Amino acid sequence: MDERELTELFKKTFPFWDKMNEDDRQTFIRTSHHVHFEKGTNIHDGNECTGVILINSGSLRLYMLSEDGKEITLYRLFPGDMCILSASCVLKTITFDVFVDSEENSECVVIGGCAYEELSRRLPEAKIFALETAVSRFSDVMWVIQQILFMSLDKRLAIFLLDEVSKNGSDTVRLTHEQIAKYMGTAREVVSRMLKYFAGEGIITASRSEGIKILDKKRLRALLS
Amino acid sequence: MDERELTELFKKTFPFWDKMNEDDRQTFIRTSHHVHFEKGTNIHDGNECTGVILINSGSLRLYMLSEDGKEITLYRLFPGDMCILSASCVLKTITFDVFVDSEENSECVVIGGCAYEELSRRLPEAKIFALETAVSRFSDVMWVIQQILFMSLDKRLAIFLLDEVSKNGSDTVRLTHEQIAKYMGTAREVVSRMLKYFAGEGIITASRSEGIKILDKKRLRALLS
Numbered sequence: 001m002d003e004r005e006l007t008e009l010f011k012k013t014f015p016f017w018d019k020m021n022e023d024d025r026q027t028f029i030r031t032s033h034h035v036h037f038e039k040g041t042n043i044h045d046g047n048e049c050t051g052v053i054l055i056n057s058g059s060l061r062l063y064m065l066s067e068d069g070k071e072i073t074l075y076r077l078f079p080g081d082m083c084i085l086s087a088s089c090v091l092k093t094i095t096f097d098v099f100v101d102s103e104e105n106s107e108c109v110v111i112g113g114c115a116y117e118e119l120s121r122r123l124p125e126a127k128i129f130a131l132e133t134a135v136s137r138f139s140d141v142m143w144v145i146q147q148i149l150f151m152s153l154d155k156r157l158a159i160f161l162l163d164e165v166s167k168n169g170s171d172t173v174r175l176t177h178e179q180i181a182k183y184m185g186t187a188r189e190v191v192s193r194m195l196k197y198f199a200g201e202g203i204i205t206a207s208r209s210e211g212i213k214i215l216d217k218k219r220l221r222a223l224l225s
Numbered sequence: 226m227d228e229r230e231l232t233e234l235f236k237k238t239f240p241f242w243d244k245m246n247e248d249d250r251q252t253f254i255r256t257s258h259h260v261h262f263e264k265g266t267n268i269h270d271g272n273e274c275t276g277v278i279l280i281n282s283g284s285l286r287l288y289m290l291s292e293d294g295k296e297i298t299l300y301r302l303f304p305g306d307m308c309i310l311s312a313s314c315v316l317k318t319i320t321f322d323v324f325v326d327s328e329e330n331s332e333c334v335v336i337g338g339c340a341y342e343e344l345s346r347r348l349p350e351a352k353i354f355a356l357e358t359a360v361s362r363f364s365d366v367m368w369v370i371q372q373i374l375f376m377s378l379d380k381r382l383a384i385f386l387l388d389e390v391s392k393n394g395s396d397t398v399r400l401t402h403e404q405i406a407k408y409m410g411t412a413r414e415v416v417s418r419m420l421k422y423f424a425g426e427g428i429i430t431a432s433r434s435e436g437i438k439i440l441d442k443k444r445l446r447a448l449l450s
Contacts, residue, residue, distance in 0.1 A: 064370075093360050096367035124349035131356035135318050138363040142321035145370050150291050 001034045001056075001109065009109055012080050013054050016125035024119055031115040037102035044086040046097025049113040052090060052130075053083035058106025062098050062137075072148060074098065075140040076200060084133045089113035090120065091134055147194060153186070157194050158223040160184055161204070165214055174211040226259045226281075226334065234334055238279050238307055241350035249344055256340040262327035269311040271322025274338040277315065277355075278308035283331025287323050287362075297410035299323065300365040309358045314338035315345065316359055378411065382419050383448040385409060386429070390439055399436040 001009075006029055011017045020028075037043055043060065044050040053060070060077045062085065077083055084091060085098050090113050102108075120127035147153040160180065164173045173180075177195065181188040195212065198204045203219050206212045214220060226234075231254055236242045245253075262268055268285065269275040278285070285302040287310065302308055309316060310323050315338050327333075345352035385405065389398045398405075402420065406413040420437065423429045428444050431437045439445060 091360055093357060094364055096364050124353060127353055128349060128356065131353065131360055132318060134363065135316055135356055135359050138359065138366075139318055139320040141363075142366070146289060146321065149370065150289060150297065 001107075003029055006032065006034075006109065009054055009056055013082055014126075014129065016123060016129055019123060019125055020119070024123070027115055027119075028111060032109050032111045035108050035110055037106045037108060039102060039105050041102045042099065043102060044083075044098070044100035046099060049089040050086040050100075050110070051113045052087045052111040052116045053100075054109045054111070055079050055081050055083070056107040056109060058102060058104040058108075060106060060108075061101050061103045063101070064097075065099050071099075072144065073197075073201065074144055075137060076103065082133055084130050085137065087113040087116065087130075090117045090130050094134065143193070144197075147190065153190065153194055154197070154223050156184060157191065157198070158220045161212065161214060162217070162220060165217075171214045171217070172211050173214075226332075228254055231257065231259075231334065234279055234281055237305055239351075239354065241348060241354055244348060244350055245344070249348070252340055252344075253336060257334050257336045260333050260335055262331045262333060264327060264330050266327045267324065268327060268333075269308075269323070269325035271324060274314040275311040275325075275335070276338045277312045277336040277341045278325075279334045279336070280304050280306050280308070281332040281334060283327060283329040283333075285331060285333075286326050286328045288326070289322075290324050296324075296407060298408055300362060301328065307358055309355050310362065312338040312341065312355075315342045315355050319359065378415060378419055379422075380448055381409060382416065382423070383445045386437065386439060387442070387445055390442075396439045396442070397436050398439070 007025075010025075010028060014020075017025075037058070039058075043053070055077050057079055060081075060083060062074045062077070062083070063071045064074060065071055083100060085094060086100055088094055116126070116130070120130060157180075160183065161173055164175070165171055175183075177191045178188045181191040184191065195204065195206050198220075199206055201219070203216045204212055204214050232250075235250075235253060239245075242250075262283070264283075268278070280302050282304055285306075285308060287299045287302070287308070289297045289299060291297075308325060310319060311325055313319055341351070341355070345355060382405075385408065386398055389400070390396055400408075402416045403413045406416040409416065420429065420431050423445075424431055426444070428441045429437055429439050
């Protein structure tokens, strides 16, 4: 990536780019480095400060890992997103461990945590952006926690989908999200979001015309254990 | 609470109080109201914006509630703390629901969410404080999630008992199994059975009159490794 491309990415990612002075911009350009992550690479394991990661192409997956090796996907990041939980020196109040993997071949730019932290001490907009990013991830994470770990909604939806395809003898469920929600006694929004989560995990595809198609029955069954 | 006491509480809570101008301070004083919450009152149920709650005395408990009525305590707030998750209009990116109860008789001051939000648009320090508070709760919550939903129960109970005796400075926990179960987000039967197991192992004794007495702190701690 040359300086022009790097500047483009920074502009796209940071709403405060225009408020940075030329020195600070040069520091960002100088201290950042371009990294190519092969699909499936572990990028961050919760220990040290990996830095602020900007995604230029590909996607990253953030997840928790239990003691017995069970993974729970918290959220995914796509081009234009910034991964801030990997930069523990920017957000010192973040004290928990998450894991970050590249889910596809991904082109990323990593800015040293210190450079960002130093800027955010002088430019409130930079600090606010980092914090707001973290708080909005907080909401994503709470949703996953509530539906998956607390309400077992992933299990309940898996049971429902498996029942349906076993009844109709195909691998497709032709019901609206609204209908599924009604059968499950929950809200349409919750069903839609969980189906999107399943789709992200490669378990199903969902489209208005084709309905919900189960791609990986094995993983759907695995959710029940 | 008179104006002087209110000012004292604001000073204690807000690190940016000195940076507020006189008009803004007067707005805070005028729009805030003092509320006494009886022990056990539900203060916030996740629906509307209850406002920013400052705790002057007593304590508040924040928790998630599952569809079947199971509670998981996320964290507690004490005098000098600010409850920000109840002010959804301040942090618009917070989109999940938490419940807030007063755990003791509590004296609180509630500032209208709009007044805080309006200030934080002009004073970056106010915005940063709200966001940093939320992010640090994010860490608390993640810790709980990991303890409760990811860790095995013997460890969880051990941590709970050790925390309690370290807080009260004795070797006895005077809570019912029902209370412990509620705090841990599990069923009374599960707690009773695990306590019986601990008693069988000579780690504790449990009786209705004497409470739970820890006999072997070393072995309780060993469970954590």
